[in-house]
Amino acid sequence: MKETFVLPNTEKLLEQQGEPCDKLVIVSLIGKSRLSATGLKIKSIGRMFASDTNRDSKNIIEGYYDDENQIIYLHAFTQLDTHCFVNGFEEMFKKHDSDDPTSDFLFLYNDVKCSFAKTLLVLFYVSHIVVLNHPDCNFDINYIQYFKALDSLRQKLSSQITEVLKEIGKLSPEWISTGRLCMPRLIFYFEHKPRNVQNLKKLEHNMEDRIYQILKKTRIINNSTSLFAIPLNQEFVYISNDPVQDRLGHAVARLMQNCQPGAAMHIESPFCRQNDIGKSFSSFLQVHIQQARSKGFDDVVASSRQLSLHPAHFELPHLTQWSEACKAVYNVIMQTESINALYTETRFSEQRCEKVFPMAIARYQEGLPSHYSHAVHESRLTAALNLFAAQARGPKSKEYCEKLVKNCNNHWKSGKQLCEYPSLTDNPCTLPKHASEQEHCSGVRYIAACDCGRIQRPREDPYSTKLANFTFYNQISKECGCSGLERIHFPIFEPSIKEYKPTVIAESEESLSDQSEESLSDRSANSQFIEQEKRKTVPSTTEYLPGMLTLSSPRDFLPQFSSWSLVCLGPSSLYSHNLGLLESHQPGFINSTNYLLPWDVTVYTKSKPVIPLEQQLDTQKFPVRQKKTRTNVNRVPQFTVKVFIGIEYECPRGNRFMLAAPDRVLRANPGSIVKDTGHKVAESDMPLYFPCPCRPAKPLTAQLMRIHVVTPKAPVLVTLNPRVQPVMGGPIFISGTKGPTALTQSTYWIMRLPFIYSTNKQNYSENHTGRLLQGVFAVNKIES
Template sequence: MKYKKISLPFDENFISSIQNNTKPTIIVSIFGKSSLVSKSCKARFVNDFYDRPIFNSSLVEATSNSKLQSSIECFYDEPGGIVYLHLTGTFDSHSITQNIDELSSEIEEKGFLRVWSSLKYNYACSLLFLFNVSHILVLTNPVPVFDTSYLSYFKALDCSRSKFLNAIKSTLSKIPNVSTSWMENTRLCSPRLLFYYETCPNEFKKTKQTNAPCHPGLKKAEHSLEDQIYCILRKRRIISNISTHSIFAIPANQEYVFMDDSPDQVLDWDEFLTNSLINLCNSSSVEIKDRFIDCEVKEDIEKDFLNKSHNIKKFLFDHIDVAFKKGFDDNIGRHAITIPNYFEAPAFGTWCLVANEMYNLFVLANNLDEESKIAMETLRSVLDIDTNFSERRCRKVQPIAMAAYQENLPSHYNRNYHDTKVAQALSVFAQHARGPLLDDYIQILVQDCDKLWQSGRQMCETLSLTGNPCTQPLHKGGTVDGPIKEPEQDDNHINRDELLIMEHSSSVMYLSACNCGHKQGTREDPFTIRTANYDFYQIMANDCVCGCLDRINFPVFQPSTQDYRAAQLFAKPPVIAGRKNSAGLLHTPTQMGHTQVLSLGGVFTSCHSVDPINEILGEASRNREVPDRQGLTSVELTNMQKNEDIISGNQIVIRVTDTDGDTKDKSLVRQPSTTEYLPGMLHTESPNSLLPQFPSWSLVCLGSSCLYSHNIGLQETQHPGFLNSTAYLLPWDVTVRLEHHPRDRYWNSDKNKINSSPIQRGRKTKGSREFSVKIFIGVEYECPRGHRFMCSAPDKILTTAGNGIVKENGNKVSNSDMPLYFPCPCSSAPLIAQLMRIHVVTPKAPVHVTLNPMVQPEENGGPIFVTGFDAPIELTQSTYWVLRLPYVYAGDRGPYLPPKDPSQIGQGKLLKGVYSVAEATTDNNKLNI
């Protein structure tokens, strides 16, 4: 006779290889837990039945099953008509140890309860298959203790099986040779459950393998354990008097608990294999063929095997014999006789077809209908108690957490406030929620909070040019030149067509003075450069005298067509693009003690031979020195050459020559565009041919120089907002030296004024004239509260003595880089003040004071913002001028936000070289009224 082992599902070759497919068959299924040394084998007693390692691993191959998921092996005893099913996997110690790395990584990713729940569910599906295709079920355990963890499996199988009845009937109806009774009852019988324990208490265990009777106390222990198991199953209502109503049955008049009292097995696997090989070689009843798994036994099993007083073979075959002879009838009670019992021993071929279909239904879960899917979910929910508890608990706590989020909510709020409220809700949720679904419900809670926030409560949050977010509800419309922050959109997509149209507003108000500083007014936080640097001051000019004052207009875009547009700017090189004032107008005045010695020229400054551009931009700009200088006039170029050639002590001598006509023509080649305008502010990295639509600077003339009295300072009525003792300008004494005789009538007509002026007394030297002029300058800072003050040095606020006398002069201001931001000394919470105005009172002399302001708002390089003039701005004599600087500096990459921390005030600066002196000519800048 032949013995074959195969894994489910069966293939057609295996079924066709059976000689007698119509022979009645009894199915015995073995499941449970195994020890580590058993290597996932729970059917060792079956190996003993046939004296072959049927369910053990091969002698030369690896372990037969090391998978963590459940699998079912099948061995068919064709002569005896018995099918053994062996379930391995989840609860076998060897399988868990072999897959510990995979299991650990999965637990780390999903959590222990989730992974364990999945393993239990897969194991329960395999059990559901065994309970529907078997006659006898053997539950094994390494130690003689009833494992109560199986109670939850039995209860789950009993609850879910009733929901599979229609699916089972439908499946059986499609298989040929399935009896009507089988289809109606949906299973072969109510299977018997037997309990096999691999060991017994030590006092009952045999010391060696003999045929001697078992210990007298062993039977009592088995019967005692039977009573305990029966009581537990009855109280849990897993079994009942009518076996057909239960998932399985307990035999009424037969033993169903067996404790193996055999001596301890050899724990060393190598020793076991060696002994097995020796026994195999000494055996004469085995003929070895090609495969060890297929062997042919010539002799019968020893005759006295079943006569032993206590062995598993006799214990199991007593139940198998009953199944073959009359079937099982395990009903008890007064209704046991009236209720018929169903039992069927199917043909092996038919059973194989049914087993395949049931395996696909329960284990593989292929092509499930809706009813079967519901049944599977029922099995999962009944089995997974932890998940059910977690779900109920989380559902109960979630409304409480949402109420914590909704408490005291404003009409609309920003992302930071939303995140704070979400964190508060999560804190409440985490205090009460438990279980494996905690993370899932946290995600649901966050999504619900986001949905509530995005359904009409979301704030716009578009940043202004000063860094404040828009506080309006989420809306469309509104122009902005700063960084645009798109609204948060997760799974809840916002319909922007339903949003209101409104302008941006941060609800932040500032107090600022007008162009001339005579009037203060409140201003909204700007979102566009035009609003910040132009529109506000135009509105203030309508209510102030500065709208009627003389002014110098800055270069702006002049369109020549109706369809003009903003230029498309691309990435700029990290060096200055070659504007005239960026290369030729950065100068450092030479210090001469408390005065400065200047020589007059067409465009005049004094500087050392070191190029200031290179000091600011580094080596990269030096490579562009030649093309930059090609755009200068001959006077400028000659002056630069002389600066490099003639240095006498601390004085610089400049020879003045007339401007070459050809050079003037070259300077007129670059004309600004009349069809495209610069979309931002003008700086040294801007294209040469583009101008902005509006000026960000303002230069107005308040009137005659007599408006300022150095003894009184700036009056509060004319210049409101100044802090005490800071409303004064600094005197700046400049010594002017003329190297040649006056070349025009202007010098001749004013010759007597220079000699007779008490302030501008000069002395004649051979071939030159030298005289001194006094200029008053002031660097005004303004904070968001409207506080204004002057600085006398880059790190010092101007202060006066007790009698109101200013002891400081303007040398430090004129010869140093002035910080763009400075801490305001106001008594309340200090704010950061910004450099906003430059005050200049020009002398009554035949010279022009010139201004060439350049602002670099970024500490580590970056663009330098300029006025747009190709030459320094010449101011008229004996007048009071106020230069208003931009309120916001915005480059091609966005605005430069003012610092929030007073320690960062050094990040921007007004470059030195702002003030200079030029000779008075007849072609000066004209005032625009």
């Protein structure tokens, strides 16, 4: 058996040339095949080509030269052959994925179709007869798309192909001008007939009529310049009646048959002799080959006027001439980059996406304000993407989806962003985006009372600790007049130079304060903190403490301002236990919650003296007390005093109320005596945040803002030592560095707590684990 050759390399073909051959007929096989066929088409011809050639990853046109009959058979192995596609898919996918990892499979399939179309066009240029193979008995309507695309491409390449053919000597003028030997004849081969079909010849004729009508109506065949032609008065459809059988079993059966005595296997190239007398594709094909050799084809479907303008041309070439022309045409066609007419799915996808894209943009921009937040942007973008996803189709959707996101982001960032810098209460700034040094405004306003609680005014959402805890209360106290009342001033930074700066706090110093509740209640501290207190000197006058005072703050430094306030309203007679806090004096209280709690305290003769914080931390003079059972040894009760205390909460609407216990709002009937006592309040941790009863359905969160104390006339010393832990495990904030604060006798005192708790590194927003630690109140006898 002679060796095959692969286009455009025809050197082997020229080496096989024997006697001079100047009337060659070229027959080409193309189409689709089953997986089991390994890419081979039409058994009687396809078996001339080896089945083990490497054809997995690219389209190959193999050729076989039958010098005896002067016929060249060209067999196209393309990626539309199932076997070739499956074997080469992994390699194609990797190559395509490396070029564009985000592309869809249809983009890869576009390359498959484009490669197949180029191969088909080459065969239409260099062949007399083209056999289109199909694995079943249905005409694949997708070929119409290929034919139209190839006809358009052929017209574009006609001048280029004419130029390259001119460079080849001894070619006829007609061949050079048309670029091909003739208008090739296309015949159809269907591998398997339908089931239960008796009259196969009638089926073939019906198929011919349907194919002719399709090609005629789609104007594929209309004149002498068409891509191909079909015979007018000859059969051009062949349906094989070979049964589908097991290939391995059939091969074994034939081998056993030929091994019988007297049997022999005869193969005559290029066809196998078939025993069936009536029907064979070799006889069917020989009719067309003989016509090509004798008088050529004249299959033009056109009027006489068109025939006179474009007469039919038919030529049987010489082997050398055909070989050179074939190589030239092959190189021109294969260098074509792409055939856009074949990209139906992707073109439809792109057109659909282009139509929906403006609609999605309009959905995003519909009714937008001049400036809007990131949340509004994300919401609108989601709506636009949902609209786009509902109407867009195909592989281009992802690309246009990314384009939509980019377009919407650019629209938002082109001067329409809000600042959205969070306030200390986590409300975003509602001003257009501006420089960070400019003032922010969240648009949120609260109602808050002054230090003494006598007047209420609206306040802006704070963006700094000073505005939250000092500036607002300083301004409103001037309006109220409580700035002139007796106050206890907490220590603050007093600079001695003009150029002062915040101190740098080391990590080790910050970590000293996270003590347990037990150590706090026993007034013990860790050894590092004690050593630090021993080394305490006069507070610095050149460096101030950033943030607020905590138990871990260095004692050498003080804050620039005090976040706490302790003011004396006047004598204890200002408060009436029967009337409670009057609306005229303390506005904003919810009905029946405006009472203080009576706290009966037994005073002993030998009570513990008030020890300053510095001495408490001196373990040599005052050793750390070990935990033990409390006893009243050597302590004789002398008298009992009544102290009125109250823990006040305030909600953003300005509603105020007292708690009777850590988990219960104080409720008292007007004009009656409060039944609750202050023991639970004095001896328990109180929540820093509590649901306000002003709106039961969706309660606002109220914050602990004031501590009320009415001291008795008895010779006792009432002290306040508030310690606030805004979050579980967080730092513990204190009002000053000198321990508990002593209050004067028979007076009404109100301590205002900070609105915001912050250190030099963190602001602590609302957290329901925050608490006011127990041990706020203490009563001791004044020793004479």
